[in-house]
Amino acid sequence: MVAADRHTLHVVSEEDSSKRRQIMDGARKVFMDLGFDGASMGEIARAAAVSKGTLYVYFADKCALFEAIVEEESLQHGQVVFNFDPARDVETTLKEFGRAYVHLICRPGGGSAIRTVMAIAERMPEVGRRYYERVLDKSIGRLADYLSAHVAPGDLTIDDCRLAAAQFMEVCKATLFLPFVFQAEPAPSEERIANVVDSATRMFLATYRAK
Amino acid sequence: MVAADRHTLHVVSEEDSSKRRQIMDGARKVFMDLGFDGASMGEIARAAAVSKGTLYVYFADKCALFEAIVEEESLQHGQVVFNFDPARDVETTLKEFGRAYVHLICRPGGGSAIRTVMAIAERMPEVGRRYYERVLDKSIGRLADYLSAHVAPGDLTIDDCRLAAAQFMEVCKATLFLPFVFQAEPAPSEERIANVVDSATRMFLATYRAK
Amino acid sequence: MVAADRHTLHVVSEEDSSKRRQIMDGARKVFMDLGFDGASMGEIARAAAVSKGTLYVYFADKCALFEAIVEEESLQHGQVVFNFDPARDVETTLKEFGRAYVHLICRPGGGSAIRTVMAIAERMPEVGRRYYERVLDKSIGRLADYLSAHVAPGDLTIDDCRLAAAQFMEVCKATLFLPFVFQAEPAPSEERIANVVDSATRMFLATYRAK
Amino acid sequence: MVAADRHTLHVVSEEDSSKRRQIMDGARKVFMDLGFDGASMGEIARAAAVSKGTLYVYFADKCALFEAIVEEESLQHGQVVFNFDPARDVETTLKEFGRAYVHLICRPGGGSAIRTVMAIAERMPEVGRRYYERVLDKSIGRLADYLSAHVAPGDLTIDDCRLAAAQFMEVCKATLFLPFVFQAEPAPSEERIANVVDSATRMFLATYRAK
DNA sequence: CATGAATGAGGCTTCATTCAT
DNA sequence: GATGAATGAAGCCTCATTCAT
Secondary structure, X not given: OHXXXXXXXXXXXXXXXXXXXXXXXXXXHHHHHHHHHHOOHHHHHHHHOOOHHHHHHHOOOHHHHHHHHHXXXXXXXXXXXXXXXXXXXXXXXHHHHHHHHHHHHXXXXXXXXXXXXXXXXXXXXXHHHHHHHHHHHHHHHXXXXXXXXXXXXXXXXXOOHXXXXXXXXXXXXXXXXXXXXXXXXXXXXXXXXXXXXXXXXXXXXXXXXXX | OHHHHHHHHHHHHOXXXXXXXXXXXXXXXXXXXXXXXXXXXXXXXXXXXXXHHHHHHHOOOHXXXXXXXXXXXXXXXXXXXXXXXXXXXXXXXXXXXXXXHHHHHOOHHHHHHHHXXXXXXXXXXXXXXXXXXXXXXXXXXXXXXXXXXXXXXXXXXXXXXXXXXXXXXXXXXXOOHHHHHOOOOOOOOHHHHHHHHHHHHHHHHHHHEOO | OHHHHHHHHHHHXXXXXXXXXXXXXXXXXXXXXXXXXXXXXXXXXXXXXOXXXXXXXXXXXXXXXXHHHHHHHHHHHHHOOOOOOOOOOHHHHHHHHHHHHHHHHOOHHHHHHHHHHHHHOOOOHHHHHHHHHHHHHHHHHHHHHHHHHHHOOOOEOOOOHHHHHHHHHHHHHOOOHHHHHOOOOOOOOHHHHHHHHHHHHHHHHHXXXXX | OHHHHHHOOOHHHXXXXXXXXXXXXXXXXXXXXXXXXXXXXXHHHHHHOOOHHHHHHHOOOHHHHHHHHHHHHHHXXXXXXXOOOOOOOHHHHHXXXXXXXXXXXXXXXXXXXXXXXXXXXXXXXXXXXXXXXXXXXXXXXHHHHHHHHHHOOOOEOOXXXXXXXXXXXHHHHOOOHHHHHOOOOOOOOHHHHHHHHHHHHHHHHHHHEOO
C-alpha cells in the first residue's frame, strides 16, 4: 500500500508531493526571515529551487502560500508535546515545561514565527487568531488542565487555572523573550533560561501551593 | 537668493518645522497600521498631506523616515511617566503601574508599535534594539529601582530586582496581551485588566513580600 | 514499436477521433466567447475535458487550434443551406433567405464568430480572408446565382448580380446587426426581423424588378 | 490666455497635457492594431515614448486607458461632419455622404476602431454600446433627420426614416466593407466606392422617391 | 522649500508550451 | 496516445526615488 502510494504520483493531490514540500520549506524560510511583505515570490521560488510558475501550481497566490505555512507552523508548534502526566509532581513538571517553552519561543524558528504572524495579524486577523489558538492558547489549556488535576487532590489552591497557567508561562519569559524578539539580546543561554524558569516556578508555587 | 536659501535651509534644520511634523504624524499612522513594507511613500504623503517629493526633503529615504518614527515613538512611550514615588506603598504602586502598563500595550497604538517594530527587528536589528531599550527595558529599570528602594527598608525580599520587575510586568499581561496582538480577542475591558493586575500583584507580593 | 507508432499515428490522423472532437468543441466555445487572446489553453482544456498536454497532441499550438476552429466554423456556416431553388418566386425566396440570414448572424453563435474572426483579421489575415470567402462571399455567390437565374427569363433587371446580392444582404441587416454586435441592443425579435426583411425585399424589388 | 495656459504646466490636470496626448496617441495605434488583449502596456509605453509607470500616472489601468481611447475615437468619428443641409437635393447629398461614410469605415483607422470595439463588445458591453451610439447610431440619426426634412415637402415617401437611413448606409457598404474588415480585399478604390454608392443611391431613390 | 510628473526596477500572476511518465 | 507537473517568458501594476519647475 505504501509502496503503491509512492508510485502513484498524481502528486499534486497528495498533501506532500515532494514539490509541495520543497515549496513549503523554501517559503517557510523566506517568510519567517523577511515577513509576509518582505518575502517575494521570486525569492521563495529560488529558496525552494522551483520555478515561479510552479508556486502557482500548488498555491493559489502568495496569501494562500503564507497561510499554508502558518497553518503548518502552528500545527507543528502546537504539537510539541510537553509532559503533563498528572502523576508527576508539580515543581518538576513546571520546570521542565518552562524550559521547553522558553526554548521553543526563543529560538530563531520560534521567534520568527511569532514575529511574522504577529506582524501580519492586523491585516490577516484570521491567520493571527488561528496561530494564537493552536499554539499559545493550546499550551495554556494543557497546562491549565494539568494544574486542575493538582487542585482537586489539594496540592494547589487555584481559583482560575487558565489564568494561573498563562501567568506561569509569562513569568518564564521575563527578561528573556522580549530582548530576544526585539534583537536586543541574542538567544538566552541554557543557564539563564534555567535560572529564570526556576525563579518563575518559585513564584508560582509561592502563590498557588496549597498551604 | 543665496540668502533666501540659507534662510529656508534653516527652517528645515529645525527639528519641528511644521512640514516635518505633518510628515511624522502621517507616517506614524501609516507605518503603524500597515507595517514597514505595507506602507507606501505615496500613502504616507497622502496621510501627511504633503507631496511625495517633500518627504525626501526631510528624510533621506523610506528607511530613515521609519527610523525617525520609531525613534520618536520610543521616546514618547519611554516617557510615559509612572508614579514610582518610593514613598507610596508597594501594593498600590504595583496595581496602578500594572494597569497603566497593560493599557499602554493593549491599545491600538501601543499594540501597533510593538507589532511593527518587532516585525522589522530581524531586518533592522538596531531599530528593534533601540525601541526595546528605550521603552520596555527602561520601564523595567524604573520599576526595578522602585523595588530596590523597598528592599532596603525590608518591605520586600528580592534578590534580582530587574528580574522581579520584569516578572511583574509579564504577569500583568497574562491572558491579555497575546490574544490582543494576535487579534484573537479585542482589547481587554477595564475590569479584566483590573482583575489580572490584582492577581499579578498578589502573586508578586506572595513571592517577594518580606516575611 | 514503430508499427505501434504507425498505428497510433493513424488514429490521430483520423479527422474525428473522439478526443479531437472534444477539443474542437471545447475550443470553439472558449474562443468564441473570449476571442483569440482572451482564450487560454488551460480554459480550453477544461472546457474540452482533456489535459492541456493533449491539446498539443492534436494541434501544433494555440494558433493552429484556432485556425482549425475557424475553418470548421466557416465550413459549417458556409454549409447552411438556403433554399435557392430557381423555381421559387423571387419575393418568397428573398424573404425566407433574408430572415434565415439575419437569424444566423444575429445569434450569439453567429455574432461571436463574426466578432472573433473580424477581431483577429488584422493579425491573421489569412484566417479572416478564408472565413469571409467561405461564409459571407459564398452566400453572396449563391444568392447572385439565384438572381441570375431570374434575370434571364426577365423577372429581374440586374446589371451586377453579385452587387445586387450583397446589397440585399446588407439591407436586411439594417438597424439589426450593428446594434447587436456592439451590444447596444439584444438580439432582435422575430417580428422586427420580419419587418426589416420585408422592407429590404420591397426595396430590392423596387430597384431590380423588371418593368 | 493661451500663452498663460502653455506655461501653467500642472499638466496632469489638463485634459491634454502633452504626456497624456503622447500616451493616447501611442495607445490608440497599439490598441487599434492589436486589439485590447493583444496590446501590451509595454508596447503602448514604447509607442508613446514614455515609461510604463507613466501610463499609470494618467490612467488607472489598461482598461481605463482603452476606454479613454475608444471614447476619444468615438467622439472624433462621431464629429465627422457630413453636409446635411436640407436645402441640398437628395441625390447629391446621399452620394456625397455615402462616399464619405464608406471612406471613413474602409480606412485602416476606421476599420480598426470598428474591429477593435466590436471584438471587445462581448466583454465590455458598455464600451461597445457607447461607441455604437456615438458613431453609428448618431450618423443614422442625422441622415434620418435630413430625410425627414424631405418627406414633408413631398420629395420622399418614407414611413420609417431611421430605417431608411440605416438601409442606405448598409447598401453603401455592399461588397466593400466586409471584404475589407476581413482582410479579404484591400481598401476599395475611389472608383469602386463611387460605383457602389451610386448604385446605392439609385436603389434608395427607386424605393423612396415620391411618385 | 515644495511640488508632482516621470521613471524603471521589481512584484505578483498568467499562460503557452514541453516533457517524463 | 494521454496526462499534468513544470517551466520561464511576459503581462499588469506598484512603488521608492529623482528632478525640473
